[in-house]
Amino acid sequence: MEALIASLIGLLTACGVYLLLRGRTFPVVLGLTFLSYAVNLFLFAMGRLTVGRPPVIGTGLPGYTDPVPQALVLTAIVIGFAMTAFVIMLALKARSELGNDHVDGEEGG
Amino acid sequence: MNHLVIAPILLPLLAGILLLMFRRTDIRPRRVFSVAAVLGQIGLALSLLQAVGEGDILTYALGNWPAPYGIVLVADRLAAWMLMATALVALFALLHACRGSDVAGRHFHVLFQLQLMGLNGAFLTGDLFNLFVFFEVLLLASYGLVLHGGGRLRTRAGLHYVVLNLAGSSLFLIAVGTLYGLFGTLNMADLAVKMAAVSPENLGPARAAGLLLFAVFALKAALLPLHLWLPAAYAETSAPVAALFAIMTKVGAYCILRVSTLMFGAQAGDINGPAAGMAGLIEPWLLPLALATLFLGLLGVLAARGLRQQAAYLVVASVGSLLTAFALGSADGIAAGLYYLPHSTFAAAAMFLLADHIARARGELADRFEPGPAMAGAPPLGGLFFVTAMLAAGLPPLSGFVGKFLLLKAALVHPAWPWILALVLGGGLLGVIALARSGSLLFMRTLPPEEGARPPAARASTIALMPAIGLLLLALALAVLAGPIHALATATAEQLLQPYHYVHAVLGARP
Numbered sequence: 001m002e003a004l005i006a007s008l009i010g011l012l013t014a015c016g017v018y019l020l021l022r023g024r025t026f027p028v029v030l031g032l033t034f035l036s037y038a039v040n041l042f043l044f045a046m047g048r049l050t051v052g053r054p055p056v057i058g059t060g061l062p063g064y065t066d067p068v069p070q071a072l073v074l075t076a077i078v079i080g081f082a083m084t085a086f087v088i089m090l091a092l093k094a095r096s097e098l099g100n101d102h103v104d105g106e107e108g109g
Numbered sequence: 110m111n112h113l114v115i116a117p118i119l120l121p122l123l124a125g126i127l128l129l130m131f132r133r134t135d136i137r138p139r140r141v142f143s144v145a146a147v148l149g150q151i152g153l154a155l156s157l158l159q160a161v162g163e164g165d166i167l168t169y170a171l172g173n174w175p176a177p178y179g180i181v182l183v184a185d186r187l188a189a190w191m192l193m194a195t196a197l198v199a200l201f202a203l204l205h206a207c208r209g210s211d212v213a214g215r216h217f218h219v220l221f222q223l224q225l226m227g228l229n230g231a232f233l234t235g236d237l238f239n240l241f242v243f244f245e246v247l248l249l250a251s252y253g254l255v256l257h258g259g260g261r262l263r264t265r266a267g268l269h270y271v272v273l274n275l276a277g278s279s280l281f282l283i284a285v286g287t288l289y290g291l292f293g294t295l296n297m298a299d300l301a302v303k304m305a306a307v308s309p310e311n312l313g314p315a316r317a318a319g320l321l322l323f324a325v326f327a328l329k330a331a332l333l334p335l336h337l338w339l340p341a342a343y344a345e346t347s348a349p350v351a352a353l354f355a356i357m358t359k360v361g362a363y364c365i366l367r368v369s370t371l372m373f374g375a376q377a378g379d380i381n382g383p384a385a386g387m388a389g390l391i392e393p394w395l396l397p398l399a400l401a402t403l404f405l406g407l408l409g410v411l412a413a414r415g416l417r418q419q420a421a422y423l424v425v426a427s428v429g430s431l432l433t434a435f436a437l438g439s440a441d442g443i444a445a446g447l448y449y450l451p452h453s454t455f456a457a458a459a460m461f462l463l464a465d466h467i468a469r470a471r472g473e474l475a476d477r478f479e480p481g482p483a484m485a486g487a488p489p490l491g492g493l494f495f496v497t498a499m500l501a502a503g504l505p506p507l508s509g510f511v512g513k514f515l516l517l518k519a520a521l522v523h524p525a526w527p528w529i530l531a532l533v534l535g536g537g538l539l540g541v542i543a544l545a546r547s548g549s550l551l552f553m554r555t556l557p558p559e560e561g562a563r564p565p566a567a568r569a570s571t572i573a574l575m576p577a578i579g580l581l582l583l584a585l586a587l588a589v590l591a592g593p594i595h596a597l598a599t600a601t602a603e604q605l606l607q608p609y610h611y612v613h614a615v616l617g618a619r620p
Contacts, residue, residue: 020276025268032275039282046290069289072238076282079245083275086252090271093256094264103272105265 005045012038025091025101032087036080043073113160114169114184117153117192117229120146125222132215140207143218147200150225154192161189162597164604166614168235176235176615177296183235183615186601187447191232191363194451195356197583198458199225205462205576206349213258213347220257224250224353231360235615237288237295240364241281244329248274251357254350255342266345273328273338281325287318298615301372301608304387316390319373323365323391330361332432333402336425340409343421348465351417352458352580358428359450365395366435366443370605374438396436396525400532403429407536411543416467416476419547420460423501426536427453433533434516437523443602445515448595452508452587456500459580463493466574467551478547483555491552493577498544500584503537508587513537515595 012034019031047066055067091101098105124146128139161167161184169182203221211217227247234240252274255267289295291311292303307315324335331339339358343351373390406426413419431453434446468476470484484490496507503509513533520529587594604610 016279020272028272032272032279035276035279039279039286042283043286043289046286048290066293068295069286072286072289075238075242079242079278082249083245083278086249087271087275090252090256090264090268094268097259097261097264103268105261 001049002045005041005049009038009041009045012041023102023104025094025103028103029084029087029091033080033084036076036084040073040076040080043069043076045069111160111167111169113153113157114167114182114233115171117150117157118182118226118233120149120153121222121226121229125219125226128219128222129216132219136212139218140211143221144200144203144207146222147196147203147225150196150229151193151200154189154196157184158186158189158193160184161186164600164610166604166611168614176617177294177299180239181235181296181298181615182233183298183611184233185611185614186597186604187363187367188232190447190597190601191359191450192229194359194454195225195228195232197451198356198454198580199353201462201576201580201583202349202352202458204579205352205465206347208573208576210258210347210349214253216253217257220250220253221353223247224254226250228356228360232363235297237285237297237300239295241278241285244281244360245278247357247360248278251354254353255346257350258347260345263345266341270338270342277325277328280321280328284318284321284325287314287321291315291318296615297367297371298612301612302616304372307387312387315387319368319387319390320394322368323394326361326364326368327398328361329358330365330428330432331358331402331425332361332398332428333405336402336406336428339425340418340421343424343461344415344418348417348461351420351461355424355454355457355461358424359431359454362428362431362435362446362450365391365432366446366605369395369435370443371608371611374606374608392436392438395432396529399429399432399436400528401429402426403433403536404532405429407539407543411539413543413547414478416464416478416547416551417461419543420457420464423460423540424453424457426540427457427501429536430513430516430533433529434519437519439519439522440599440602440606441519442516442523443605444595444598445512445519447598447601448508448515448587448591449512452500452512452584455580455584455587456497456509459493459497459577459584460501462577462580463490463497466490466577467494471551478550480550480554480556482557484551487552489571489574491548493574493581494548494552496581497577498548500581502540502544504541506588508584508591511588511591511595 016031016035016038019027022028047069050065053063053065055065057064095101167184171180224247227243227250230243234243252271255270291314292300294300328335343354369391373387403426406422406429409422410419413422431446431449434442434449464476467490471481474481500507500509503513520526
C-alpha cells in the first residue's frame with residue numbers, strides 16, 4: 001500500500017507541476033488543485049498508513065492510528081478549498097480585465 | 110500563563126470582525142476604530158517588549174494543553190521586537206489610507222486588521238503548522254489588499270503573486286509533513302531537541318525538509334532567485350498596502366532567523382549534547398544568496414523606470430542586507446540585522462507613501478521617470494524625498510548609516526569579509542547614484558508648462574504628508590536612540606544564540 005500511495009502522490013505532484021507551468025490560467029488553477037491534493041495525501045500518509053485502527057489510545061485495543069495528520073489534513077483541505085475558489089475568481093477577473101486568459105495577460109510570448 | 114501573549118492576535122481579529130459587521134456604516138467611524146485598534150496594538154507590543162525586556166520568555170498554551178501536545182504561543186525579545194515594528198508601520202500606512210484610498214473597496218479596513226492578525230500570529234507562534242496557518246491568514250488578507258482598488262496591471266501582478274504563494278504554501282506543507290513524519294512533533298522547541306538527536310538514517314529526509322522550509326521562507330522574504338514576484342506586486346499595488354507589505358518580506362527573514370538559530374544553529378540541541386548533522390544546514394546557502402540579492406536589488410533600483418518600482422527594488426535590496434547580517438551568525442551580526450530591520454521597513458514604507466504623493470502631484474506622468482512640468486508643491490515633497498533617499502541609501506547621519514555601519518563592523522570577523530564589504534559598499538554606491546538620478550529628474554529637470562496644459566494636479570497638503578513624515582521621524586528616533594536600541598538588539602541576538610532558554614521555556618521541566 002505504501003508504494004501505491006507514494007507513486008500516486010508522485011504522479012499527482014508531477015501533473016500539478018506540469019500544469020502549473022502552463023501559460024493559461026485554467027490549467028494553472030488545475031495544477032494548483034492537483035498539487036494541493038498531492039500535499040493532502042502526503043500529509044495524511046505521514047502519520048503512517050494503518051487500517052481499521054481507532055484514532056485513540058485505549059486498553060484492549062489492537063493499536064491506534066495517529067490522529068494529528070488527520071487534523072492537519074482537514075485544515076489544509078479547508079484552506080486549499082478557499083484558495084481554489086479565490087484563485088478561480090481572480091482568474092475570471094483577469095480574463096475579463098485583460099481580455100484573454102494568459103497568465104501574463106498577453107497572447108503569445 | 111500570561112494572557113498578554115495572545116492579545117496581539119485577538120485584538121486585530123476582533124477589530125476585523127467588528128469592522129466586517131459594521132461595513133455598511135459611514136467610513137469615518139470605521140477609520141477611527143481601525144486606527145484605534147492599531148494604536149492598541151502598539152500599546153500591546155510596548156507592554157510585551159517591557160515584559161520580555163529582562164530576558165524572560167513568555168509562553169501561552171492554547172486551551173491549556175501542555176506543550177508539545179498543544180499549540181503554544183511564545184513571546185521572546187525577537188517576537189516583541191517584530192510586533193513593535195509591524196504595529197508602527199501599520200499605523201502610518203493606515204493613516205495614509207485614511208486620506209481616501211480606503212474607500213476604493215469596502216473591506217479595506219477588515220483586510221488590513223486580518224493582515225495584522227496574521228503577521229502578529231506568525232511572530233508569536235511556537236508551532237510549525239500553526240505558523241503555516243498564520244501564513245495563510247496573512248496571505249489571504251494580502252491577496253485582497255494587493256488587488257485593492259483594481260486595475261489591469263494590478264490584477265495581473267496580483268495573479269502572479271497569488272499563484273506563486275499558493276505553490277509556496279504547498280511546499281510549506283510538504284516540509285511540515287516530512288518533519289512530522291520523521292519526528293512526530295511540530296512544536297518548534299520539541300523539534301529542535303529531536304533534531305539534535307536525529308538518527309543517521311533519518312538525516313537525509315530531515316535535511317531535505319529543513320532546506321524545503323528554507324526555500325519557502327526565502328520565497329516569502331524575496332531572496333534570490335525567488336524575488337521575481339516582488340517588484341511587480343509591490344509597484345502595482347496601492348501605496349498604503351505597499352507600505353504595509355514592507356514588513357511582509359521581513360516575516361520570511363524572521364522565520365529564517367528563528368529556524369536557523371533554534372533548529373539549525375551551531376548551538377541548537379545543547380540540551381542533548383553536541384548538535385548532530387542538522388547544525389549549519391542553511392548557512393552555506395544564506396550568505397551568497399543574500400549578497401546576490403542585495404546586489405541584484407540595487408541593480409534593479411538603478412534600472413527602474415518609475416519611482417514605485419524603484420521603491421520595490423529597494424525592498425529587495427534591504428532583504429539582501431538584512432539576510433547578510435543574519436547569515437553572519439554572530440551575535441553582532443544578528444544584532445546589526447535586528448537594528449537594520451525596522452529601519453529598512455520604515456524607509457521603504459516612507460518611499461512608497463512619498464511615491465504616491467509625487468505620482469499624484471505629477472498628474473498624467475505619474476511616477477514614471479520622464480521629465481515633466483514642475484509639480485505642484487514641489488519643495489516639501491522634494492525635501493522629504495531627499496531625506497528618504499538618504500535614509501534608504503544609508504548615508505550619515507540617519508539610521509541607514511548606523512545599520513550599515515553595524516553590519517560592516519560585524520562582518521569584519523567573518524571569513525568572507527572582502528566579499529561582504531565590496532558588495533555592501535559597492536551596492537550602496539549604486540543606490541546613491543540611482544536615487545540621486547531619480548531625485549534630480551523628478552524635481553530639477555522640469556520642462557516649462559505646455560500651452561493650454563491643464564493645471565497640475567492637486568498639491569499635497571501638509572496633513573496628507575504627515576504619515577510619511579511620521580515614518581521618517583521614526584527612522585530619526587532609531588538614529589537618535591541608536592545606543593539603547595542597539596543594546597536591546599544585542600540582548601535579543603544573545604537570547605537567540607542560546608536556544609535552550611527557548612526550549613526550556615516551552616517544554617518546561619518535562620521528565
